[in-house]
Amino acid sequence: xxxxxxxxxxxxxxxxxxxxxxxxxxxxxxxxxxxxxxxxxxxxxxxxxxxxxxxxxxxxxxxxxxxxxxxxxxxxxxxxxxxxxxxxxxxxxxxxxxxxxxxxxxxxxxxxxxxxxxxxxxxxxxxxxxxxxxxxxxxxxxxxxxxxxxxxxxxxxxxxxxxxxxxxxxxxxxxxxxxxxxxxxxxxxxxxxxxxxxxxxxxxxxxxxxxxxxxxxxxxxxxxxxxxxxxxxxxxxxxxxxxxxxxxxxxxxxxxxxxxxxxxxxxxxxxxxxxxxxxxxxxxxxxxxxxxxxxxxxxxxxxxxxxxxxxxxxxxxxxxxxxxxxxxxxxxxxxxxxxxxxxxxxxxxxx
Amino acid sequence: xxxxxxxxxxxxxxxxxxxxxxxxxxxxxxxxxxxxxxxxxxxxxxxxxxxxxxxxxxxxxxxxxxxxxxxxxxxxxxxxxxxxxxxxxxxxxxxxxxxxxxxxxxxxxxxxxxxxxxxxxxxxxxxxxxxxxxxxxxxxxxxxxxxxxxxxxxxxxxxxxxxxxxxxxxxxxxxxxxxxxxxxxxxxxxxxxxxxxxxxxxxxxxxxxxxxxxxxxxxxxxxxxxxxxxxxxxxxxxxxxxxxxxxxxxxxxxxxxxxxxxxxxxxxxxxxxxxxxxxxxxxxxxxxxxxxxxxxxxxxxxxxxxxxxxxxxxxxxxxxxxxxxxxxxxxxxxxxxxxxxxxxxxxxxxxxxxxxxxxxxxxxxxxxxxxxxxxxxxxxxxxxxxxxxxxxxxxxxxxxxxxxxxxxxxxxxxxxxxxxxxxxxxxxxxxxxxxxxxxxxxxxxxxxxxxxxxxxxxxxxxxxxxxxxxxxxxxxxxxxxxxxxxxxxxxxxxxxxxxxxxxxxxxxxxxxxxxxxxxxxxxxxxxxxxxxxxxxxxxxxxxxxxxxxxxxxxxxxxxxxxxxxxxxxxxxxxxxxxxxxxxxxxxxxxxxxxxxxxxxxxxxxxxxxxxxxxxxxx
Numbered sequence: 001x002x003x004x005x006x007x008x009x010x011x012x013x014x015x016x017x018x019x020x021x022x023x024x025x026x027x028x029x030x031x032x033x034x035x036x037x038x039x040x041x042x043x044x045x046x047x048x049x050x051x052x053x054x055x056x057x058x059x060x061x062x063x064x065x066x067x068x069x070x071x072x073x074x075x076x077x078x079x080x081x082x083x084x085x086x087x088x089x090x091x092x093x094x095x096x097x098x099x100x101x102x103x104x105x106x107x108x109x110x111x112x113x114x115x116x117x118x119x120x121x122x123x124x125x126x127x128x129x130x131x132x133x134x135x136x137x138x139x140x141x142x143x144x145x146x147x148x149x150x151x152x153x154x155x156x157x158x159x160x161x162x163x164x165x166x167x168x169x170x171x172x173x174x175x176x177x178x179x180x181x182x183x184x185x186x187x188x189x190x191x192x193x194x195x196x197x198x199x200x201x202x203x204x205x206x207x208x209x210x211x212x213x214x215x216x217x218x219x220x221x222x223x224x225x226x227x228x229x230x231x232x233x234x235x236x237x238x239x240x241x242x243x244x245x246x247x248x249x250x251x252x253x254x255x256x257x258x259x260x261x262x263x264x265x266x267x268x269x270x271x272x273x274x275x276x277x278x279x280x281x282x283x284x285x286x287x288x289x290x291x292x293x294x295x296x297x298x299x300x301x302x303x304x305x306x307x308x309x310x311x312x313x314x315x316x317x318x319x320x321x322x323x324x325x326x327x328x329x330x331x332x333x334x335x336x337x338x339x340x341x342x343x344x345x346x347x348x349x350x351x
Numbered sequence: 352x353x354x355x356x357x358x359x360x361x362x363x364x365x366x367x368x369x370x371x372x373x374x375x376x377x378x379x380x381x382x383x384x385x386x387x388x389x390x391x392x393x394x395x396x397x398x399x400x401x402x403x404x405x406x407x408x409x410x411x412x413x414x415x416x417x418x419x420x421x422x423x424x425x426x427x428x429x430x431x432x433x434x435x436x437x438x439x440x441x442x443x444x445x446x447x448x449x450x451x452x453x454x455x456x457x458x459x460x461x462x463x464x465x466x467x468x469x470x471x472x473x474x475x476x477x478x479x480x481x482x483x484x485x486x487x488x489x490x491x492x493x494x495x496x497x498x499x500x501x502x503x504x505x506x507x508x509x510x511x512x513x514x515x516x517x518x519x520x521x522x523x524x525x526x527x528x529x530x531x532x533x534x535x536x537x538x539x540x541x542x543x544x545x546x547x548x549x550x551x552x553x554x555x556x557x558x559x560x561x562x563x564x565x566x567x568x569x570x571x572x573x574x575x576x577x578x579x580x581x582x583x584x585x586x587x588x589x590x591x592x593x594x595x596x597x598x599x600x601x602x603x604x605x606x607x608x609x610x611x612x613x614x615x616x617x618x619x620x621x622x623x624x625x626x627x628x629x630x631x632x633x634x635x636x637x638x639x640x641x642x643x644x645x646x647x648x649x650x651x652x653x654x655x656x657x658x659x660x661x662x663x664x665x666x667x668x669x670x671x672x673x674x675x676x677x678x679x680x681x682x683x684x685x686x687x688x689x690x691x692x693x694x695x696x697x698x699x700x701x702x703x704x705x706x707x708x709x710x711x712x713x714x715x716x717x718x719x720x721x722x723x724x725x726x727x728x729x730x731x732x733x734x735x736x737x738x739x740x741x742x743x744x745x746x747x748x749x750x751x752x753x754x755x756x757x758x759x760x761x762x763x764x765x766x767x768x769x770x771x772x773x774x775x776x777x778x779x780x781x782x783x784x785x786x787x788x789x790x791x792x793x794x795x796x797x798x799x800x801x802x803x804x805x806x807x808x809x810x811x812x813x814x815x816x817x818x819x820x821x822x823x824x825x826x827x828x829x830x831x832x833x834x835x836x837x838x839x840x841x842x843x844x845x846x847x848x849x850x851x852x853x854x855x856x857x858x859x860x861x862x863x864x865x866x867x868x869x870x871x872x873x874x875x876x877x878x879x880x881x882x883x884x885x886x887x888x889x890x891x892x893x894x895x896x897x898x899x900x901x902x903x904x905x906x907x908x909x910x911x912x913x914x915x916x917x918x919x920x921x922x923x924x925x926x927x928x929x930x931x932x933x934x935x936x937x938x939x940x941x942x943x944x945x946x947x948x949x950x951x952x953x954x955x956x957x958x959x960x961x962x963x964x965x966x967x968x969x
Contacts, residue, residue, distance in 0.1 A: 058792060062800075080795070081791035081797075081800075082800035083632075083802075084804065085628075086658050089628045089655060091625075092632065093629070095628070096618075096628060096631060096633035098632075099581045100632070100634075101792055122628070321617075324607065324612040325612075328638055331614050333756070336579075336605070338575065340752070344748075347562050351387075351563065
């Protein structure tokens with residue numbers, strides 16, 4: 001993860017959030033990704049979302065595995081701990097970290113190689129455990145750092161830079177996640193910050209694991225004619241299934257709710273995810289319905305984006321484990337060690 | 352027909368041959384526990400198959416008033432309850448020994464030996480007559496043979512009845528069933544045989560300050576006492592019962608009395624890759640966290656153990672070793688993960704290892720593992736094994752010092768950070784080459800990116816040779832510095848002998864008994880048991896003090912010998928591996944035989960003989 005420090009220059013007219021921090025306070029080191037990389041746009045969206053949410057930098061933990069996507073935690077929120085771990089293992093490390101300290105907010109930044117091949121099992125099980133985290137997949141269909149091999153999200157018929165066509169069926173993280181009980185599934189496009197920022201905010205407000213799959217074109221290895229993960233292809237085929245506004249808990253809901261079925265979901269923290277538009281009959285709480293709709297539209301070649309599914313009724317890992325409201329790391333040792341008297345009594349059972 | 356054989360009180364070995372899954376384990380455990388309560392030194396070894404039901408399984412009980420309770424191979428009595436294995440079981444009884452068998456069906460004539468005594472008891476027939484329920488008929492056969500042993504070995508009847516009372520406190524009808532079965536075997540034996548047998552029991556008072564416990568339970572208890580809050584694991588024999596016990600203790604001690612919440616989090620992971628990942632994540636966040644596994648798990652954990660080593664994250668791994676390679680023999684014991692643990696992961700890696708020899712040390716070393724992991728900010732692997740972990744051992748009562756304070760090492764608090772002008776992760780090393788660490792959620796000043804990729808002492812990414820080497824060189828020094836902190840070897844140099852016998856872990860009892868046996872034969876040897884890695888300076892001193900060091904270990908490739916060769920300056924020629932790797936716990940006679948067969952003891956004698964001046968003129 002090579003990085004270059006950014007010069008600190010804050011213009012006095014920059015807006016400040018509730019914590020008195022400017023958006024510059026949410027930035028990280030200079031990106032060393034290729035110019036035009038979709039990942040950098042996602043980083044910018046993360047910065048914007050966290051600034052708008054007034055996230056305390058030290059209460060955030062930025063987790064990643066290995067790959068281009070996994071370098072990005074160095075590029076946002078310098079004041080937060082980051083963990084650039086091992087290929088595919090980010091979900092396991094985040095699970096352990098979240099188990100130890102639930103007071104910290106976790107964002108895992110992964111890619112399609114990291115999450116859909118080497119770490120596929122870990123991603124699935126993190127979803128099943130409903131670990132409270134934002135699980136971001138920066139999905140470009142290729143392995144960038146090793147120079148352009150197909151990843152497991154490459155579509156059938158999509159061509160590599162050398163002209164070779166992929167023949168194997170892709171793994172769609174959104175459909176996969178829905179099939180194993182994911183409680184928040186969204187998809188976006190790195191070129192669509194307007195959509196991504198509210199999605200990220202809703203993801204942070206979610207009760208458990210929020211999977212956000214973001215199509216993020218690789219300008220160097222997968223942005224050519226014949227690729228289904230290029231800027232051009234995605235722009236032509238993106239269809240916004242839903243459009244949402246994220247309304248924080250403290251804000252007054254001013255906008256009018258529209259009249260076509262389910263229109264808003266109250267998140268676990270009391271904030272509201274308001275669906276401005278949804279297709280007729282679409283219910284973002286209906287797992288089977290969402291899966292059927294996604295499959296139908298995607299079979300027509302569309303890349304459906306938006307918050308696709310939300311279920312705030314499922315407990316997260318900590319709730320399932322009946323752990324304390326605060327961090328396990330804050331429990332005093334006296335609460336953890338039963339002491340000599342208890343040991344003496346216990347050992348009567350081993351006689 | 353009975354013949355007398357050499358009689359002895361509180362010094363004999365019996366073997367019970369059973370069919371797996373028929374309930375024999377409870378009967379065997381009952382016998383062992385009753386002998387323990389009679390105050391007599393005893394051990395029980397379960398030699399079981401990787402199977403739920405049907406395959407042969409054995410249980411061995413050794414009683415020895417001197418406390419020599421390693422496995423013994425000359426059985427005074429065989430309880431043959433499995434027709435599948437009659438042939439080999441009957442063959443294993445010593446001359447003049449006894450075979451107690453189920454005579455509901457006739458014993459094949461070819462199986463008879465005229466140098467042992469057969470004690471036929473029609474267990475199945477009697478149980479079929481006495482019990483209605485088919486399941487009871489099978490289960491109660493075991494309690495019936497236990498009854499026969501109570502009679503023939505003079506196991507205290509009241510003690511056995513008390514144990515049944517305690518076990519079936521809430522199931523009076525089951526207790527009565529057991530008592531009936533016990534009486535069936537007891538009465539039959541009393542009537543048909545001369546009781547007691549020449550070898551039998553007499554109450555002692557050797558166990559007043561002792562408990563009967565298996566290593567996995569003691570390990571789990573150590574993890575509770577050390578304050579571990581996050582445990583992640585993947586089911587694997589023989590380590591599963593570590594987490595079973597941890598869960599049980601947590602339910603007992605970690606349920607918050609005020610809130611009813613669980614002051615712990617146990618995660619059954621999707622695999623061992625995930626289990627160690629979770630441990631690393633939790634430890635990175637400042638929790639005391641551990642996983643329990645066996646060899647196959649260590650292989651999978653290699654990748655992330657290297658990450659934790661390089662990025663300096665604590666974590667405790669309990670490796671309950673079993674027979675490898677590959678799946679190997681999951682229910683058999685070995686010490687064959689020494690090298691794979693010492694150097695687990697690609698690149699230059701070295702880990703801190705602890706080697707308990709019995710359940711009491713499992714408890715003590717488990718606590719120590721957490722202290723060392725945090726002090727040195729690195730994974731610590733405690734290597735137990737199946738014999739220690741899954742068998743019940745008689746050990747001194749576990750002790751706890753209430754003044755114990757966890758050694759958190761150099762972990763910066765919010766106040767510490769406030770005092771610092773600036774924080775860099777791997778700068779400011781102390782005299783043990785440890786740099787202060789920070790955890791998330793405390794202060795933005797402590798924030799940095801933890802990475803397994805090349806980093807400099809500031810924690811920043813680097814590909815500069817000198818910067819990379821500076822960090823990796825410090826890690827080597829840090830590992831070496833841990834030598835003073837790991838448990839030092841247990842050394843006995845009573846004989847000041849030319850021979851040293853070096854061993855590790857669960858071989859302890861067998862080797863110490865072997866030293867006594869060898870001494871009787873005029874072969875004097877000093878003793879050293881290695882307890883930790885990196886090796887304390889005293890390890891090298893001992894090896895240098897002895898002309899020949901026999902290294903007794905349970906693996907094919909002399910892994911401890913290799914580690915000693917690699918990590919001390921002692922010449923390889925001074926080390927003579929004595930290896931056992933069939934999968935069963937070690938016995939003293941095996942050690943004695945192997946050392947005698949090595950030729951080393953003869954060679955030294957003849958060398959001394961030749962050097963003697965009065966013979967040089969010949």
